Amino acid sequence: MAPWSPGPMSGTFMSMDFTLTELDHRSADGIEISLLWSRMTNQLMVAVADSRSGESFEVRAPADKALDVFRHPFAYAA
Numbered sequence: 001m002a003p004w005s006p007g008p009m010s011g012t013f014m015s016m017d018f019t020l021t022e023l024d025h026r027s028a029d030g031i032e033i034s035l036l037w038s039r040m041t042n043q044l045m046v047a048v049a050d051s052r053s054g055e056s057f058e059v060r061a062p063a064d065k066a067l068d069v070f071r072h073p074f075a076y077a078a
Helices: 012-016 063-071 073-077
Strands: 020-028 031-038 044-050 056-061
Touching: 031 063, 044 063, 044 073, 056 063, 056 073, 063 073
Parallel strands: none
Antiparallel strands: 020 031, 031 044, 044 056
16 A cells, blocks of 8 residues: 555644555545555544545544544544
8 A cells, every 4th residue: 555645635633644554545526535544653544625625624533433434524523
């Protein structure tokens, strides 16, 4: 798996950690969602970017809920 490139997102988690690896990715209707793992901290997060609105956010994902956060990031962002 290739190291993840942050692109347009500039969240706190990502700006501090340059060792992110993208574990999974999906996109639909201008929304990009990535499941990321930090080799440095061994933490998981989900990054969401909406190319139409320019908005983005990240959600920390506990290992036991990472896939659920990846599948439903808006529910965990609330």
